[in-house]
Amino acid sequence: MDLHTLTLTALQARLRSGDCSAVDALEALEQRIAHVDPKVGGYLSRNFQTARAEAERADVSLPLGGIPIAIKDVINVQGEPCTAASKILSNYTAPYNATVINKLRAAGAIPFGRLNLDEFAMGSSTENSAIQRTANPWDLTRIPGGSSGGSAAVVAADEAFASLGSDTGGSIRQPASLCGCVGMKPTYGRVSRFGLIAFASSLDQIGPFTKTVEDSARMLSVLAGRDPQDSTSLELPAEDFTRLVGRDIKGLKIGMPKEYFIEGIDPQVDAAVRAAVRQYESLGAEIVEVSLPHTEYAVAVYYIIATAEASANLARYDGVRYGRRAEEVRNLQDLYIRSRSEGFGEEVKRRIILGTYVLSSGYYDAYYLRAQKVRTLIRQDFSRAFEKVDALICPTSPETAFKIGDRSDDPMKMYLADIFTIATNLAGIPGLSLPCGFAQVDGRPLPIGVQLLGKPLEEANLFQIAHAYEQSTPWHKARPTL
Amino acid sequence: MSDKLDVRYTAQLARLELSEAEATRFQTQLSQVLVYVEKLREVNVEDVEPTAHSSALHNVFREDAPRDWFTSEEALQNAPRQANHLIIVPKVIE
Structure with a gap:
């Protein structure tokens, strides 16, 4: 069996039994990447030399000992580039580690490789990267979703055992859905944002992409925890998020928010998600219809709040202390204006202007x-729904992956791609997307994702519920032909 | 509300300069977005407290104690222009 196809959990078992070494695992990935990444385009850079040195002295008894993890290029790893897929950071070298990188290293993992994204995580297709295109491994003419398109594509293509992404309005869950892997956005405050390049600070959260639910729970167990460097990270005891994985879900109540099963959803997506609901019923869960009445306002709220926060966060890119500086400027004001205007791409400028306007x-x-x-009303909708149910089930995305270039001229249409993921970030609750089937489009299978939303800080229950479905269906075993 | 968006003026507030083509495109696109967000006007928000943050955090303090952080070399390693442990910028005072 080829090592690169293993899940994180399966790889760990082999490492611990001595069937293979961390260097073997890394080499398997290296070959796989050389073979398929010219087509997929998920990686911006990778440093196998450093990774190999770490693999040679890996302690496989640690929670993620010897396991290589690929990183979205918006998370700082000391001594490596961190471009945010923007020209403005094209020559930046991270002078420090994000807290999640320190946590991965302390757990024995080997962070290697930088993954493509929409510039500053702004987008839903990874087409806004100023560096390169990333393709969906299931159909190379289609987008992988975004903004963490690289993070999803490399896991789906077996070019990584797991990766890190960030989710501000669906940027982990939507690409996971479109590429057919598991993407988890934790409760706001669960994972430190220190060292994550800020987009919208009240919404951003780092989370894992994996091949299975159990792998996702293992990753979160390492990533979570209070960090004095991030005042919004929550003071909570360490948790083993796998502790409920494998327990049955008989009697649990799962809510179907009626506002998420509406006209306009791709019929094949609707059918697959409804089939997942029936599967939950057959596993013994009780399905309850619930209402989240302010859902229709979520996209509007998001594009005001997220752009407002972004306009403030991106004010720091002025060409003075780091990042690209314009040449031959007339004065300091000119330096700011030209460095920013030359360095930022179109979508970033559009959002900065919108955010500046709504705050003016x-x-x-x-x-x-x-x-x-x-x-506030959107948050209250969720609190009321969670008085009646243990979790919510709905589509992750209203559609499957669209063609590269199809939406790039219509920002409003692109913004609506996030219609089912945005409210989660506004409410700060955890959400997870996992594969629930395939649509047949132009004679090819395209992955469909189902989204599960949980109560704040109840990620362990979400993993339990997701795992029960995953293990009773074949979808997580399917792989694209590359 | 949306008829008042002046893309060039707002860009200037954000220290951005737009090309003719960008200004024209953004004016149309952002006006569409502002028309879309007008739907928030139909929501009754009387007596509703604003949410800045989903966790109920207020002020978070840490001990005011010195600790090791970047050396000046590390802090300056990404500066586009520097000399004598200082960042060089165009002349500010005439």
Whole structure:
């Protein structure tokens, strides 16, 4: 069996039994990447030399000992580039490690390789990368989703055992759905954001991409925890998120939010998600219809709050302390303006302008304050629903992967791709996408994802519920032909 | 609300300069987005508290104690222009 096809859990068993070494695993990935990444385009860079040195002295008794993990290029790894797929950071070298990187290393994992994304994580297709295109491994003419398109594509293509992404409005779950892997966005505050290049600080959260639910739970067990460097990270005891994996789900109540089963969803997606609901029924769960009445406002709230926060966060790119600086400027003001205008891509500029507008004098109350109030109503919708049910089930994305180039001229249409994932970030609750079938499009199979949403801090229950479905269906075993 | 968006003026507030083509495109696209977000006006938000954050955190303090962090070399390693442990910028005072 080829090592690169193993799940993280299966690889770990082999490493511990001595059937293979961490160097073998790394070499298997290296070959796989050389073979398929010219087609997929998930990796921006990789450093096998350093990784090999770490693999040679790996302690496989540690929680992720000897396991290589690929990293979205928006998370700082000391001494490596961190471009955010933007020209403005093209010559930046990270001077420190993100907390999640320190945690991975402490657990014995080997962070290697930098993954493509939409510039500054702004987008739903990875087409906004200023560096390269990434293709969906199931159909190379289609997008992998975004913004963590590279993170999803390399796991789906067996070019990584697991990867890290970040999710501000669906940027982990949507690409996981479109590429056919497991993507997890933890509760806001569960994982430290220190060292994550900020997009919208009240929404951003780091999470794992994996081939299975159990792998995802293992990853989160390492990533989670209070960090004094991130004042929004929560003070909570360490948890083994695999502890409920394998328990049956008889009697658990799963809610179907009626606002997430609406017209306009691709019929094959709708059918697959409804089949997943029936599967849950046959596993002994009780399905309850619930309502989240403010769902239709989530996209509007998000594009006010996220762009407002982004306009403030991206003010730091001024060409002075780091990043690209414009040449031959007239004065300091000119240096700021030209460095930013030359360094940022179109979608980033568009969002900075929108965010600046909604925060500007005279419009703050009408847009930003009102959006924050509707955000409260969206959170309350979830709290009420979770009084009745243990988790919610719905589609991750209203559609399967679209063709590269299909949406790039219509930002509003692109924004609506996140319609089912955005409310989760506004409410701060955990969400997970896992494979639930395939659509047949132009004679090819395209993955479909089902999304499970949980109560704040109840990720362990979410993994239990997701694992029960996954193990009773064949979808997680399917792989693209490359 | 949306008729008031002046893309060039707002870009200037954000220290961005747009090409003719960008300005025209953004004006149309962002006006569409602003029309879309107008739907928030139909929501009754009377007596609703705004949410800045999903966790109920207020001020978080740490001990005001010195600790090791970047050396000046490390802090300056990404500076586009530097000399004598300082960042060089265009002349600010005439």
